[in-house]
Amino acid sequence: MKWHCIPLGALQTNCYVLAIDNQNCLIVDPGGDAERLISFVNEKKYQPQAILLTHAHFDHIGALDEVRDYFDIPVYIHEQEAGWLFDPSLNGSQFFQIGTLIRMKPADHILTEEKHMQIGDFKFQLLETPGHSPGSVTFYFPESSIAVSGDALFQGSIGRTDLPGGNHAQLIKSIHDKLLGLPEETIVLSGHGPATTIGEEMDSNPFLNGF
Structure with a gap:
């Protein structure tokens, strides 16, 4: 599986496009700049299968409806944040100076528990990793040794916890x-900043000292 990181929106939030050999792809966290993301996918001749959301803060969902409608694909989100998509007071757009209130349509699929999932040819595990927000999840692809962690874990840091929930x-x-038990070679694709590995964070992340 190939992965592409595309920083989008006012906060340059990492959107990920995960693709396999037959050109099918998944889109994770389309945070903004819908036209740029759509152009990238079309240039690669990828066929999007779904949009996965690690959580529903405004900087991770800003292009959601435009991308969903353009490709006519379903959206997946955890039940704890299903209502955040259309509530600016919960997704944070009401409190940050971004120039607009974010109100998206409801998701097509509500995730309720940890489980093995399959969307088309993509097989992965849903891990519940709350703390940054109540419905934060990580999408773990064991065959590719990739974990898309949203804003839970960063290179040398962790997600902020001073926002609602x-x-x-x-x-x-x-x-x-949930994360440090993954194989140390697992690549962590974070919501902001560069990719890292589980092993690197176990060894050097100052927020995880003692683990």
Whole structure:
């Protein structure tokens, strides 16, 4: 599986396009700049199968409806944040100076529990990793050794927990219980900044000392 990182929107949030040999792809967290993302997918001649959301903060969903409607594909989100898509007070767009209130249509599929999932030829695991927000999830692709972690874990850092629904202790527990148990060679694709690995963060992340 190939992966592409495309920073989008006012906060340059990492959107990921995950593609396999037959040119099918998944789009994770289309945060803004819909035309740029659509052009990239079309230039690669990819065939999007779905949009996966690691969580529903405004900088991860800003281009959601435009991309969903253009490619006519379903959206997946955790039940804890299903209502955030159309509530600016919850997705944060009401409190940040981004020039608009984010109100998206409801998701097509609501994720309710950890499980193995398959969308087309993509097989992956849904890991619940709350703390940055209540419905934060990680999409883990074991065959490719890739974990798309949203804003849970970053290179040398962790997600902020001072936004509505954030919980520092819960985030540390999520990282310890769900992410640090993955193989050390697992590539972590974060919501902001460069990619890292589980092993690198176990060794050097100052927020995870003691684990």
